[in-house]
Amino acid sequence: MDQTSPGDMNFTPDAATHFMPPRALRNPHLQTVLPRLVRRRLLLRPHWQRLDLPDGDFIDLAWSEDPQQASHKPRVVLFHGLEGNFHSPYAHGLMHACQRQGWLGVVMHFRGCGGEPNRLHRIYHSGETEDAAFFLRWLKTRWGDAPTAAVGVSLGGNMLGCLLGRLGETAPLDAGVIVSAPLLLEPCSLKLEQGFSRFYQRYLLDQLKKNAERKLRAWPGTLPVDLLQLKALRRLRDFDDAITARAHGFLNAGDYYRRASAMPLLKNVRKPLLIIHAKDDPFMTDEVIPQPEQLSATTLYQLTPYGGHVGFVGGTLRQPQMWLEQRVPHWLTQWLAT
Structure with missing residues (x-):
């Protein structure tokens, strides 16, 4: 053991x-x-x-x-x-x-x-x-x-x-x-934009966007984007720039990735x-x-x-x-x- x-x-x-x-x-x-x-x-x-x-x-x-x-x-x-x-x-x-x-x-x-x-x-x-x-x-x-x-x-x-x-x-x-x-978080974000890993990015981004759309319809104005802006997002990094970072006080996706990574802790x-x-x-x-x-x-x-x-x-x-x-x-x- x-x-x-x-x-x-x-x-x-x-x-x-x-x-x-x-x-x-x-x-x-x-x-x-x-x-x-x-x-x-x-x-x-x-x-x-x-x-x-x-x-x-x-x-x-x-x-x-x-x-x-x-x-x-x-x-x-x-x-x-x-x-x-x-x-x-x-x-x-x-x-x-x-x-x-x-x-x-x-x-x-x-x-x-x-x-x-x-x-x-x-x-x-x-x-x-x-x-x-x-x-x-x-x-x-x-x-x-x-x-x-x-x-x-x-x-x-x-x-x-x-x-x-x-x-x-x-x-x-x-x-x-x-x-x-x-x-x-930063190298993982980049990895999901390469090769077959892009398949996982598309899947995860679709799930995030569906959940965000449900939230916008149930509670309008509770996200820092509207439905048109949400649909235009093409990468997980775009989602983190437009929503995750802005909703939680980070400067942008890069700032979020640096401050939210567990490795230094x-x-x-x-x-x-x-x-x-x-x-x-x-x-x-x-x-x-x-x-x-x-x-x-x-x-x-x-x-x-x-x-x-x-x-x-x-x-x-x-x-x-x-x-x-x-x-x-x-x-x-x-x-x-x-």
């Missing part, structure tokens, strides 16, 4: 022994897309709850079971990726895996990602940690003390890295896991943290792979040669196995075992 302690640097530059798919599954795009093809059915029925925020807005929670009946159980909070939600294959898959461990899981949807547009000008972004910090404090206040961990995926992983780095010892978590996170993490990256992730470049001196002594870094973006599919095409649903609970057991 993996251990982290304040005096040790647990850096694994090539963790091939932990995840090695068969040759037929080593294509990065197949790894990235395959979970959506094999996880079409929800593995559990969530218990939904709406949580009001201090500024008058709200976020939606999807629990693995009714928290009133399970408040004594260890807890795992999942922060999803860009335009993700409980229905994302990795989200309900990990929640189901946590449920099998006897833990209480919950997906905290970022503002506007629970199926209904949020009310205020603020939305969410890679470095916005206030809602997550509020939710984690509320979790303890509302349901009492219990071992609590968080899993952040892609954008949610970068956000979790920012939160753990900014709060240090005071972070209201016992442990965290970050998966496929764009720890430096990782050395300040004081809670046990596992970071999982795939070397062939089509969303990222080698710049996103941290150097040992950029990580705190409580961080374990696992780099696999294959896995794509939030893929990590093993087994065979006929019987695929979701490695993250084994790896994440296995590592978290150290802090969530009762």
Whole structure:
């Protein structure tokens, strides 16, 4: 079992022994897309709850079971990726895996990602940690003390890295896991404008624009663009320039990418943290792979040669196995075992 302690640097530059798919599954795009093809059915029925925020807005929670009946159980909070939600294959898959461990899981949807547009000008972004910090404090206040961990995926992983780095010892978590996170936003933005990765940019931008259009129709004037301006956006960077940056007080997309990247904050993490990256992730470049001196002594870094973006599919095409649903609970057991 993996251990982290304040005096040790647990850096694994090539963790091939932990995840090695068969040759037929080593294509990065197949790894990235395959979970959506094999996880079409929800593995559990969530218990939904709406949580009001201090500024008058709200976020939606999807629990693995009714928290009133399970408040004594260890807890795992999942922060999803860009335009993700409980229905994302990795989200309900990990929640189901946590449920099998006897833990209480919950997906905290970022503002506007629970199926209904949020009310205020603020939305969410890679470095916005206030809602997550509020939710984690509320979790303890509302349901009492219990071992609590968080899993952040892609954008949610970068956000979790920012939160753990900014709060240090005071972070209201016992442990965290970050998966496929764009720890430096600028090179990831550029990567998504190149080659086949442009396919992912088009998909993500379409999702962002659809969500923004719903928000504009439900709450006119709550975004810094109108519908015509929204439809004219052609790159994720354009969206971040026109909407993300302006809605959250950044000068432009470049300023947002610099100030919201988790990489510079990782050395300040004081809670046990596992970071999982795939070397062939089509969303990222080698710049996103941290150097040992950029990580705190409580961080374990696992780099696999294959896995794509939030893929990590093993087994065979006929019987695929979701490695993250084994790896994440296995590592978290150290802090969530009762």
